[in-house]
Amino acid sequence: MTPSSGSRRLLVSIPLGRWVADRHRSMADDVLGNPLPSPYRPRQPGGRVAQLRSWASDPMTWRDLGWTLFAVTAGFALSLLVVLLLVIVVTGLLWWYGIEPIMRARCSIDRWFLNHGHTENLEQRVAVLTESRAESLDHSAAELRRIERDLHDGAQARLVALSMSLGMADEMFAHDPEQARKMVSEARATTGAALGDLRDVVRGIHPPVLADRGLSGAVQALALDMGLPVAVTAQLEGRPPAPVESAVYFAVAECLANVGKHAAARHAWVELSHGAGRLVAVVGDDGDGGADPARGTGMTGVMRRLSAFDGTMSVSSPDRGPTIVTLEVPCALSSPKTTPSSGTA
Template sequence: MDRLRLTGYAVAQLFLAFVLIVLAVVWIVGGALVVVWVGLGILAGALPATRWIANLHRTMAARTLGQPVPVPYRPLPPGGFVVKARVVLADPMTWRDLGWVFVAPVVGIVVSVLVLVLLLAVVTAPLWWFLTPPLMTARAYFDRFFLAYSRAEKLEQRVQALTESRAEVVDHSAAELRRLERDLHDGAQARLVALSMNLGMADAAFDEDPERARQLVSDARAATTAAIGDLRSVVRGIHPPVLADRGLAGAVEAIALDMAVPVSLDVRLAGRPPAPVESAVYFGVAECLANIGKHSGAAHAWITLTHEAGGGDRGDGVLRAVVGDDGRGGADPSAGTGMLGVMRRLAAFDGTMSVSSPAGGPTLVTLEVPCSLGQNPGSDSSSPRTTPSSEPA
């Protein structure tokens, strides 16, 4: 371990310890003045300063321990001060940071001064060589204890997130069942009722008016064709046949071919994900492509499908789909129900969706789901495949 680098961390942490003392005073004053509203402005300034200094210590702890110490803050939603303040106050890490602010200066001063004294005194230089790594490692563990969640806390948060996502998926499934019921009632069922009536009238008219009977049979045939089309549409909404037949890559390529915007497809999959995951990612990509066609004004779009082995929390890898376009940008995933539905689908499998869409573009939507890949008999998907799926109309 580089002792000079660790000593440099000790110097930095000694300076930051005095900054934290000032910051602790600011928190106390701001908290006391909240009753007269002035404190809100003070606390609004103290919060980002605290997080900035905490992130510096997370970085030093990660480099000292050789292990990542991730930034665990909850993302701030779009909205005004009140909306963001609620998220900040509900974030447990806000309060852990606050506790750390009041105890870290003492630890920082003691450890940093000890390391520097051992270095500056000629007699204690050998002790500096041997004691600096364990001292700074202990300081890093101290910071990680406050500034990062433990494994048990991460598991509790994951259970909570899965519980919430399961409730959302149950609600979404109930809504989907109601939609299917409406589609069947208003579509195929109505056409089948009309078919039955036409056949009944044709049967009654056969002897007296054969021409009328033939016309009714012809109408019944048309109603049958329309009813079959409605049923196929409902089935595609549940699980597209092309997805079952050709897998995720083939199904995504099929919907990309129907786009008026040229879409490039890059597939790097060595097998097929589980069917439920495959379906969730397929519908997510389909929703992204629909948004590109309706809102982006893009001249070109692209899709990348990859699988990173061993990248998930469970060690089974991560399936990643990236859908991008060169349109106007400014996409807001919370503005409509379509992307929220995609989030709910993915959350059921511990998956995530992230959107990067600055004004002027490009827009990138990344869908990630932890899963392993099974065998993909009959095809070799292990090699990269880049396909321009359509040409400009």
């Protein structure tokens, strides 16, 4: 057998073996519950050699091979035993209840072979944490640059103008007090504008309403500022940790901003809940649909913000809507400091 013919056989046999393994993996998930995602690494670009190299470096390729050896030996014997019991046992009811432990044992072994082992899970976890940490650092650096830019272009520029106006007014008081008073009045207005800029910067870091009223109240405040009716329902029997609360708040704010800018919606809603150790925020609208997270930097920022806390974002947005964005972050709730409210429009 030449090397080229061997590689051609591998290019056919490995995908075929994975297809068979997927069917058994799906059966094991149905029997045992708790479906697991496909464990294979994404297909790598490149030619035949690159693909074979990718398969060879994927631990699941070798776990599939071990499962194949089990399936044609002990696995076949277990399956044959089920058929023999059907032939030997006269009472069908006894056969029905008797095969369950056998099939569960077979599926448990299949799942052990056909999913990542403890080492692979740890490696994947480390890789995900490394990626999310890098994204969080990038996001933090971008936030710092934004704050620096806002301070430089806003409050700092106004304070410089204020200092110049007060200096000129001080020089004019001796020979033109009326003009000096006008300049002091302008300086007072500049002071108010500078304070407004500073409040905007602080609000962008951690909104006071979030600290005072919690996530439910802060999201309701966002809804009231929208140009369309937004219904908010909250079922939170406590408050999440402050960093998680802030991340979810800004994620919801970005989703609502996208609704206002792009959805052409007449109505939107936000649902906040907590269960099974996960904080869930659902943002929906009745707009045109067709939202694609890959096309917008805002949604990418949402995913990065949540990934720092092992959070996830899923988007359902068919043409003609509705668009539903589901945000989930694992966390526990503390004792409530504010009374959650619901039902604003």
